[in-house]
Amino acid sequence: MDEIDCAVIGAGVVGLAIARALAMAGREVVILEAEGAIGTHTSARNSEVIHAGISYAPGSLKGRLCVEGKAALYAYCAERGIGHRRIGKLIVATHESELPELGRYIELGSAHGVTDLRLIDAAEAHAMEPEVRCVGALHSPSTGIVDSHGLMLGYLGDAERHGATLALRSPVVAGEATADGIVLQVGASADTRLRCRNVINAAGLGAQRVAGAIAGMPATLIPPLHFAVGHYFTLGRKSPFNRLVYPTGREGALRAHVTIDLGGQCKFGPDLGWRDGVDYRFDASRAPAFRDAIRRYYPGLRDDDLQPGYTGIRPRLAGPGSSMHNTATDFVIQGGSQHGVAGLVNLFGIESPGLTASLAIGEHVRQIVEQQAEAKR
Template identity: 35%
Template sequence: MNTISYDAPYDVAVVGAGIVGLAVAREILARRPDARLVVIDKQTAVAQHQTGHNSGVIHSGIYYTPGSLKARLCVEGARLMYDYCDEHAIPYERCGKLVVALDEAELPRLDALEARARANGVSGLRRVTAAEIREIEPEARGLSALHSPETGIVDFAEVARTMERELRGKGVDFALGHEVTGVRRTGGQTVVECRDAVFRAGWAVLCAGLWSDRLAVSAGAPPNPRVLPFRGAYLRVAEGQAPLVRGMIYPVPDPDLPFLGVHVTKHIDGHVSLGPSAMLVGSREARAGWRASGRDALSTLAWPGTWKVGRRFWRTGVNELRMAASRRAFVAACSRYVPAVESMLLDDKGTSGVRAQAVGRDGSLIDDFVISETPGASHVRNAPSPAATSSLALARELVDRMEVASTAP
């Protein structure tokens, strides 16, 4: 195990041991092999938050606004992710994905998605008919669909653990179990303050997910945007039944929301999930149950953007509450395009995770990656899906910007 130095300064401190933070550390080391790096995280193991609680989908780039960071980095990131998995013998499957329109009213939105996907250079994309839907996914139903054969599945937590082993083998220090409380610049160094330790570095890169806004503000950044925690719950199809899907089946999403709707997904270990939901919760760590945090709830309720989002999407919020309270409602949402779901047995317990969604003061749901700088530090202010898919490409973007900012007069 590497010895952690609390006093000697590091060249770079990376805050956050999710897949984005680990990819950033890996990218820095690739460019500066002799750099002294430390990765800091409040958890005692890597990939304990969004990285380890997502649907495990390697996205192809269908949904994102052409020209945005998400669009560019998702397409590039998917290619890099497949290459990384090949290099390190990490299991994955290009099982493909259908985005299904159920009726005529959804066709204009499907047309718009197709136009976006083609503008983004999504490989292998094609429009399919109702009959072709059933050929690709025998249990699926719909009027028309987009088929993305390059969309895949992987265990992103396993990818993160592989990155950790790689980094440790190259001398990177890991300070796990240290909760970061603030970041400041003093004496030409960036000081990363934890509850039980202090780390100093020439530069810090903060990939702190649900706590990214608070740490950015502590470093001198403006409070806009603020992170709101959205809990995504999944139901799991019980094992030992007839195969339900060959890959993934998604609905046509609401273009006003940065969420993709409740979908049916095969995972790399073979199980099938339904979900996720997307419900605003009272704690940034509310992965299970109705856990609440006074500080987190106050932060959410005091933000003007929260109330503007609520007024705009109250019907969506009511529907999410309904699905949270009723498995029947959850299953019904999926059975519209996969009717066989209605007859499937479900496990007693599902899974869940909390998504960090940045919301502007004006009530805008930020639908792109957001990167910013303060003196001596780079901040990932918004990195929801497809951040895991994009992580290796996002790391290149971050380190490119870090190198420019760190050498600026």
């Protein structure tokens, strides 16, 4: 049986950031990825937004790690030449009743140290984005966009240069916590066994399944998983926007955000629905609802403008009716002091802003691993 120091399960953007942090700290790292390529699920099917950190409950891991990760991510991308742009975002109110919600974002941002937000009136918003109709807006200048695949390749390259190894098509099918480490059974036929001093479960949509497959992990500490599907429609012509545009409004309403990728392609989404598993089918019948939601702030949208884009699945810990400001929707990062399995770190519910927070999450997990190793001495 092979013995290793650290096994990172999952080669999405967060798993790769964790592997990078551990390898750069001098640890032996193997990255176990069930698919045939890195980042094929949540990391590849999102908005590619660098979030400012203004939508999360005070004191939440999401808020703290988003703000820390944003600063680190901008510096990393600039240093490594990874595609990104700090284009800013407008959160727009289309009715007077929505204006107080803009102030709520300022409060949430301030709780995590975001101090560059600015309320603007309809005239200034129109000057910044002439196609947008609103009665007022909030300008977030530190919001941006990034090439998520380029970012993942950067993280993987750093990890490999410091000795990490990537093993594709290597699903973890079972495990057992023993006195000498965590034994993982790897591969579709479970023909490979690894004894690991540390296991980091960053399997994203599969994190609950992986945790449940490790004998000794208390089932009561594995939170439920809700598969939240989001559709993205693309705009079939040149983007009329220079920034991201997010409408405010009631929780659960179809808000149809505007995002722009580095190539200038404009897309709208995601919406929020629920599925029973990883199901990327696109429901084109959502187009009329998208058009109605978009026209609240962009009346120039034509009937034939929207084209089916793609869907993404987010690993939500709270199901229908949950608020984005609810602490039940926060990241869950468990070490041995929470669940009692020495050497195991579980990451659950790592959805948005996971990409923005990835470097900060990597450092956070590295600290947990170091603290657990120190406690053993």
